Amino acid sequence: MIATKQITVLLAEDHAIVRQGLSALLKADGHFAMVGEARNGREAVELAKSLHPDVILMDIAMPVLNGLEATKQILTANPAAKVIILSAHSDDEYINRMTEAGVAGFLEKQSSAEILTKAIQEVALGKKFYSPSIAKRLHDHQRKPRDRDGMLKANAARLTTREAEVLQLVAEGSANKQIAAGLDISIKTVEKHRQHLMDKLNIHDTAGLTRYAISAGVIESSVQLTIV
Numbered sequence: 001m002i003a004t005k006q007i008t009v010l011l012a013e014d015h016a017i018v019r020q021g022l023s024a025l026l027k028a029d030g031h032f033a034m035v036g037e038a039r040n041g042r043e044a045v046e047l048a049k050s051l052h053p054d055v056i057l058m059d060i061a062m063p064v065l066n067g068l069e070a071t072k073q074i075l076t077a078n079p080a081a082k083v084i085i086l087s088a089h090s091d092d093e094y095i096n097r098m099t100e101a102g103v104a105g106f107l108e109k110q111s112s113a114e115i116l117t118k119a120i121q122e123v124a125l126g127k128k129f130y131s132p133s134i135a136k137r138l139h140d141h142q143r144k145p146r147d148r149d150g151m152l153k154a155n156a157a158r159l160t161t162r163e164a165e166v167l168q169l170v171a172e173g174s175a176n177k178q179i180a181a182g183l184d185i186s187i188k189t190v191e192k193h194r195q196h197l198m199d200k201l202n203i204h205d206t207a208g209l210t211r212y213a214i215s216a217g218v219i220e221s222s223v224q225l226t227i228v
Contacts, residue, residue: 006033007124010053012044012070013037013086014062018109022057022086022116029117041065048074048081054124055104060087063172064182066218068097069164075102076161082123086116095134105129159200164218166193170206171213 009032013019019037026032036051038044042065048056056074060067071083084105085098095106104123107116111131119129159167162183169179176194180187203209213219 006031007055007120008033008035008051008053009120010036010038010044010047010051010056012039012041012047012057012062012067013059014039018059025113026117026120031117032120041067041070044070045073045077049077052078054082055120056081056083057086057120058083058103060085060098061219064169065165066168068101068218069161069168071098071103072101073161082126084119084123084129086111106134107131108134159197163193163197163200166190167197167209167213168218170194170197171210171219 009026011019011022011026011034013022016039019039023034023037027034035053036047038047040062044056044058044062044067045065058067058071062070065073067085067087071085074081074083079102082104083102084107085103086107086109088109098106105119105128107119107129108131111119115131119131122129165183166179169182174182176187176190179190183190197209198204201209201212203212210219
């Protein structure tokens with residue numbers, strides 16, 4: 001790492017106490033400059049476009065737009081962006097989706113401050129960094145078939161970026177009018193996306209879409225935090 005230049009960091013985390021703690025930790029280190037903090041995935045996408053941070057720390061479970069989809073949108077807009085996933089959840093499905101989407105690193109929230117700062121420094125230099133347990137699992141599962149574009153799959157059907165956004169908002173309880181306003185599209189377009197979702201997933205009610213969103217990791221039925 002070049003000592004004369006601080007690494008700029010954008011942090012995306014919806015829980016204020018975790019966000020504030022991580023921000024304070026990195027500021028105290030002296031090698032990092034916190035240039036932005038996002039409370040949900042949509043804010044992270046917008047801030048990544050405007051701030052161009054060296055490294056983006058991204059939580060997975062966030063409202064409005066989850067970290068999986070936010071990361072995809074950030075990397076689509078800027079393939080050179082360096083995203084590190086920092087999540088309390090690290091099952092193989094999450095890891096596979098994110099590594100195939102092109103993230104530069106994946107850490108568990110149980111990771112120590114030393115591992116976190118090392119990960120940011122390594123990723124800023126253009127390297128990949130995974131916590132030891134995740135690195136081992138990636139090695140063990142590297143030959144398993146994966147969804148190469150990181151998109152949600154069900155019954156061999158893949159959801160578009162917009163369909164994934166609508167799915168999350170539906171599952172979070174937003175009405176069509178709210179979704180239309182939030183995504184700046186018409187109510188008819190929202191209805192069309194909902195119908196496409198149901199057709200692709202073979203699900204025919206909102207409760208079913210919500211259950212699918214939980215099982216696919218789009219939203220969580222409950223949030224469990226580990227503060228380090």
